[in-house]
Amino acid sequence: MSTHIFLKKTLRLIISMLLFTFILYGLLYLSTGDPALSVLRKLGVQTLSPEVIIETRTKLGIEGNFFDQYVHWLLNTLRGDLGHSFMNNLPVKTLLLEKFFVTFRLMSSSFILCIVLSLLIGGVIGNSSSYQWTKQIFSILLSFPIYWLAILAIFIFGVQLNWFPFVGSRSIRHLILPVLVISFAEGSYLTKMVSDLVATVAKSERQVLAKFRGIKWYYRYYYQLNELFVALISLYGTSLVHLFGSCVMIEIIFSISGFGKLLMDAISTRDYPVIQGITLVVACGTFILNYLIDLAIQKVDSRVVINQGGKE
Numbered sequence: 001m002s003t004h005i006f007l008k009k010t011l012r013l014i015i016s017m018l019l020f021t022f023i024l025y026g027l028l029y030l031s032t033g034d035p036a037l038s039v040l041r042k043l044g045v046q047t048l049s050p051e052v053i054i055e056t057r058t059k060l061g062i063e064g065n066f067f068d069q070y071v072h073w074l075l076n077t078l079r080g081d082l083g084h085s086f087m088n089n090l091p092v093k094t095l096l097l098e099k100f101f102v103t104f105r106l107m108s109s110s111f112i113l114c115i116v117l118s119l120l121i122g123g124v125i126g127n128s129s130s131y132q133w134t135k136q137i138f139s140i141l142l143s144f145p146i147y148w149l150a151i152l153a154i155f156i157f158g159v160q161l162n163w164f165p166f167v168g169s170r171s172i173r174h175l176i177l178p179v180l181v182i183s184f185a186e187g188s189y190l191t192k193m194v195s196d197l198v199a200t201v202a203k204s205e206r207q208v209l210a211k212f213r214g215i216k217w218y219y220r221y222y223y224q225l226n227e228l229f230v231a232l233i234s235l236y237g238t239s240l241v242h243l244f245g246s247c248v249m250i251e252i253i254f255s256i257s258g259f260g261k262l263l264m265d266a267i268s269t270r271d272y273p274v275i276q277g278i279t280l281v282v283a284c285g286t287f288i289l290n291y292l293i294d295l296a297i298q299k300v301d302s303r304v305v306i307n308q309g310g311k312e
Contacts, residue, residue, distance in 0.1 A: 005298070013291045020283050021077070025070045028272050077280070083273035085266075092277040095262065102169055103258035107247050109175065110182040111240055117183065118190035123221050125191070126198025138192040146185040146246050150253045153181050169256040178250045186243055193235055197228050230297055237293035241286050 076083065082092035125131045157177060158166035164177040201207060201224045210220050225232070248260030255261070259278055266274035 082277040086271045092273045099258050099262045109179045113183040114187040117187045118194045122191045122194025125195035138188045141188040150181045167255045178254045
């Protein structure tokens, strides 16, 4: 990969992130309701005079015109200061770090399970013509929303069979059912995509010849994955981004105190610093992940670099 392409993509990443911060702060600035009033009501202040409201807005850092507020917030964010929660006055960074590990544990467990199941089941389906009918089943499963699957899993495995707890995240057992629901929903999509990719490669002349010569299936599957490496990087990278949305919904349904539940609580109480902090962390993580995936694809497949004017 040439230095020109690397710098071009890095500059695009920085501009995209700065533009997103501007849009994020602008949307919250234009939203209805005054956070200062919510804070004063929570503190039990009875007399809401204009002087008290202005003083409170100044303490919260939301007094003044839009550009002054945005520049002040952006500079603090670049220093790692995401502000303080309006509701409990705790640093937003502390709240995010506390909830991050809960969401990360849920996402990482689900993602690893999705990768393993999709590669195993997708490889079997893609290499066997007798199992092609199972793709229709996966297509049907993809039509069910994840919240419906979660409610069904709670009713069957949590209420009727009483196998797993389904409220909170106090132990590993509490995460089994949420992880299974996410893996089932996201894994169905990944399995279908992997099986389609493998089936395409399995029909190539090289693979047909290898099968005719009696080469064992796991050797053939290894080389199939090598040929599909670039496509799999893109597939699993996109899936990881999509997985966060699933985790937010699952955290709300199973009352797991992670990013998703924290975000919904912040929205209901108009806790702007927390909303901005979570949205900013998730968006920047998405931008950086896509940036790294793009660089990895161009590093692995030199044809992408050549098509963009680079040199091998």
